[in-house]
Amino acid sequence: MKISLALGPRGPLSRQTAWGCLTANLALPGIGSLMGGRRSGYGQALLGFGGLGLSILFGIPFIYWGLANWSRLYGDQSDPVTSMAELWTHLRWAVLGIALFGAGWLWALATSCLILHQAQTASNVPPRLD
Numbered sequence: 001m002k003i004s005l006a007l008g009p010r011g012p013l014s015r016q017t018a019w020g021c022l023t024a025n026l027a028l029p030g031i032g033s034l035m036g037g038r039r040s041g042y043g044q045a046l047l048g049f050g051g052l053g054l055s056i057l058f059g060i061p062f063i064y065w066g067l068a069n070w071s072r073l074y075g076d077q078s079d080p081v082t083s084m085a086e087l088w089t090h091l092r093w094a095v096l097g098i099a100l101f102g103a104g105w106l107w108a109l110a111t112s113c114l115i116l117h118q119a120q121t122a123s124n125v126p127p128r129l130d
Helices: 015-027 031-035 040-068 080-123
Strands: none
Touching: 015 031, 015 080, 031 040, 031 080, 040 080
């Protein structure tokens, strides 16, 4: 199996191919855009995979830290402002990763809608009679 990040054909796409691009973008931002021949897919994939990596890299240690400090953070004697400040210091990088992934996903969704719209308008054009 050969995997490539090369751009797909830039010409008019069929509706079926456009729906495939939309589905691919919903699963992995940027991949469907690349299949549809859009250069913006590289930026979408960078945001999507970078955000996913950040959220995993910082989210898993946050989960371990939260479980280890659960009783101290949510105990009766804990100060809520101090607890929230401490939570935020451990959570902020994971939230940044989630935000980056979301930005890439929304950008990919907008590109997919554009690809789908262009495929529908291209399919509505009657054939040329020579």
